Amino acid sequence: MSINLKGFTVLITGGSSGMGFEMAKELLSHGATVVIGARGGPKLDNAYEKLAKEGYDVYAVPLDVRDEESVTNAATWFNEHFNHLDMLINNAGIGTGMESNNPDHQFYDIPVTSFKAIVETNFIGYFLVSRAFVPMMVKNGGGRVVNVSTSTSTMTRRGMIPYGPSRAAAETMSTILSEELHDLGIMVNVICPGGFTETGMTTEAMREFFHQNNLPILTPDVMNKTILFLASPKAEGLTGEKIIGKEFDEWLKSRNISFKD
Numbered sequence: 001m002s003i004n005l006k007g008f009t010v011l012i013t014g015g016s017s018g019m020g021f022e023m024a025k026e027l028l029s030h031g032a033t034v035v036i037g038a039r040g041g042p043k044l045d046n047a048y049e050k051l052a053k054e055g056y057d058v059y060a061v062p063l064d065v066r067d068e069e070s071v072t073n074a075a076t077w078f079n080e081h082f083n084h085l086d087m088l089i090n091n092a093g094i095g096t097g098m099e100s101n102n103p104d105h106q107f108y109d110i111p112v113t114s115f116k117a118i119v120e121t122n123f124i125g126y127f128l129v130s131r132a133f134v135p136m137m138v139k140n141g142g143g144r145v146v147n148v149s150t151s152t153s154t155m156t157r158r159g160m161i162p163y164g165p166s167r168a169a170a171e172t173m174s175t176i177l178s179e180e181l182h183d184l185g186i187m188v189n190v191i192c193p194g195g196f197t198e199t200g201m202t203t204e205a206m207r208e209f210f211h212q213n214n215l216p217i218l219t220p221d222v223m224n225k226t227i228l229f230l231a232s233p234k235a236e237g238l239t240g241e242k243i244i245g246k247e248f249d250e251w252l253k254s255r256n257i258s259f260k261d
C-alpha cells in the first residue's frame with residue numbers, strides 16, 4: 001500500500017453496490033475512513049457488513065439523494081461523528097433501462113414519473129448532497145468533490161432521454177462549481193467509467209444485448225485507480241477535469257503524471 005489515506009474522510013453516495021461499493025473498498029483498503037450512503041435497507045446493511053468484516057474503517061448512513069430532509073439528516077449525523085470531510089463522491093444514480101436499445105422508442109413514451117425520478121436522482125441529488133456537505137469543506141478550508149457521470153457519447157445517444165441530459169446537467173454544474181469553489185480550496189472533478197459497466201444497474205436484457213452484439217462490458221472496479229488518484233496528494237490542485245476510468249493510464253501519460261497505486 002504505497003498511498004496512505006489514514007485520516008482522510010470520505011462520503012460516497014450510492015456506496016451500497018456497483019462502482020460506488022468498489023470505489024469505497026479501494027479507498028478503505030488504502031486506510032481512508034469511508035461513509036457509504038444509500039437508501040437505507042438490507043442492500044446498504046449488507047454492503048456495510050461486507051466492508052466492516054474486512055476490518056476497514058467504514059460507516060453507513062441512510063440517505064435518499066432525492067429527499068432534502070434525508071440528506072440534511074445524513075449531514076447532521078456526519079457532523080456529529082466526524083470533524084471534517086475531505087472528499088465527497090456524488091455517485092448515486094439510476095438508469096433508463098433498455099429503452100435506448102429499442103429503435104421504436106420515442107422520448108414521448110417515457111412516463112413523466114420516470115423522467116422526474118432520473119433527473120431528481122442524477123442531477124438534483126448531486127445538488128442536494130453537495131449543498132449539505134460542501135459547507136463542511138468550506139469550514140475546513142478545502143476538500144475534493146468528485147461527481148460520477150457518463151461518457152459524452154452515451155449522454156447524447158438516441159434513447160438516452162432523460163439519463164443523458166441529467167448527466168449533462170450534473171457535468172455543467174460541476175464545471176461551474178469547480179470555478180466557484182476554487183478560491184475556497186475545493187476541487188471539483190468528474191469521472192466516468194468509459195462504457196457499459198456490470199453493476200447493480202445491469203439488467204439481464206442489457207447483458208444479453210451486449211453479449212449478442214459482441215460489445216465489451218467493463219467491470220465495476222473500472223474507476224478505482226482514478227478515485228484513488230483523486231484522493232491522493234498527487235491530485236492536489238487538480239480541478240475542472242473529466243477523467244474516464246477506462247482511459248486513466250492514457251490520461252496520466254498525456255499529463256506527464258506518474259502515479260502508482
Ligand SMILES: NC(=O)c1ccc[n+]([C@@H]2O[C@H](COP(=O)([O-])OP(=O)(O)OC[C@H]3O[C@@H](n4cnc5c(N)ncnc54)[C@H](OP(=O)(O)O)[C@@H]3O)[C@@H](O)[C@H]2O)c1
Pocket residue numbers: 013014015016017018019020037038039040043044063064065066091092093094095121148149150151192193194195196197198199200201202220
Ligand atoms: N453501469 C454503467 O454502465 C454506468 C455507466 C456510466 C455511468 N454510470 C453511473 O455510475 C454511478 C453508479 O452506478 P452503478 O452503475 O454502479 O449502479 P448501481 O450498482 O445500481 O449503483 C447505484 C447506487 O446508487 C444508489 N442510489 C440509487 N438511488 C438512490 C437514491 N435516491 N438515494 C441514494 N442512493 C441511491 C443505489 O443504492 P440503493 O439502491 O441502496 O439506494 C446504489 O448504491 C451512477 O451515477 C451511474 O449513472 C454507470
